[in-house]
Amino acid sequence: NAGVTQTPKFQVLKTGQSMTLQCAQDMNHEYMSWYRQDPGMGLRLIHYSVGAGITDQGEVPNGYNVSRSTTEDFPLRLLSAAPSQTSVYFCASSSEYRTSHEQYFGPGTRLTVT
Amino acid sequence: SQKIEQNSEALNIQEGKTATLTCNYTNYSPAYLQWYRQDPGRGPVFLLLIRENEKEKRKERLKVTFDTTLKQSLFHITASQPADSATYLCALDGGSQGNLIFGKGTKLSVKP
Numbered sequence: 001n002a003g004v005t006q007t008p009k010f011q012v013l014k015t016g017q018s019m020t021l022q023c024a025q026d027m028n029h030e031y032m033s034w035y036r037q038d039p040g041m042g043l044r045l046i047h048y049s050v051g052a053g054i055t056d057q058g059e060v061p062n063g064y065n066v067s068r069s070t071t072e073d074f075p076l077r078l079l080s081a082a083p084s085q086t087s088v089y090f091c092a093s094s095s096e097y098r099t100s101h102e103q104y105f106g107p108g109t110r111l112t113v114t
Numbered sequence: 115s116q117k118i119e120q121n122s123e124a125l126n127i128q129e130g131k132t133a134t135l136t137c138n139y140t141n142y143s144p145a146y147l148q149w150y151r152q153d154p155g156r157g158p159v160f161l162l163l164i165r166e167n168e169k170e171k172r173k174e175r176l177k178v179t180f181d182t183t184l185k186q187s188l189f190h191i192t193a194s195q196p197a198d199s200a201t202y203l204c205a206l207d208g209g210s211q212g213n214l215i216f217g218k219g220t221k222l223s224v225k226p
Contacts, residue, residue: 041218042118042203042216042217043205043216045214058213090158100145100146100165102148102160104160105158107155107156108156108157
């Protein structure tokens with residue numbers, strides 16, 4: 001199993017550009033989520049999904065969109081990039097929508113917005 | 115809302131000693147608490163989960179305690195090795211949404 005994969009690993013955007021961060025998992029997990037990690041702050045939840053066709057907002061959803069058309073994929077879209085979105089983005093999956101289950105994280109995408 | 119504090123940003127210890135990391139939380143008591151390890155440039159990796167009715171959990175050289183009265187979890191690494199150097203994150207459920215809330219992490223450095 002590849003686990004959770006993310007592409008790209010690195011990305012530089014200009015302010016106002018849009019892009020999609022890709023996330024895929026091959027563990028047949030129902031629950032998937034996106035976090036951002038900034039220096040001096042913990043991981044913060046952006047959006048999550050409890051199954052195909054179902055998504056919801058996390059703590060910091062503004063400026064981001066998600067969709068979940070399949071169990072495997074959960075892309076994160078930046079609509080109009082801003083310097084405040086410079087961060088490291090992690091995708092995670094879990095077998096259930098419960099905090100009693102461990103989360104599997106991808107390797108991350110390091111995004112810089114200039 | 116739930117708040118987590120890992121009260122040391124960095125911890126430096128000598129190889130062979132026991133490292134003890136602290137995670138404190140406020141507001142309601144979570145049913146579960148998790149610990150993750152994160153190496154530079156990588157995603158967090160799950161280590162241990164402890165339930166509110168479990169006082170202690172062990173896995174090889176790792177031990178986690180959960181004191182719901184003190185609202186605190188301690189994470190111990192015995193016989194520490196330089197390979198244990200990493201950032202350790204605690205996480206617990208965030209309330210009504212049921213998602214994990216992460217602490218900022220403690221960076222552990224084990225010197226030979």
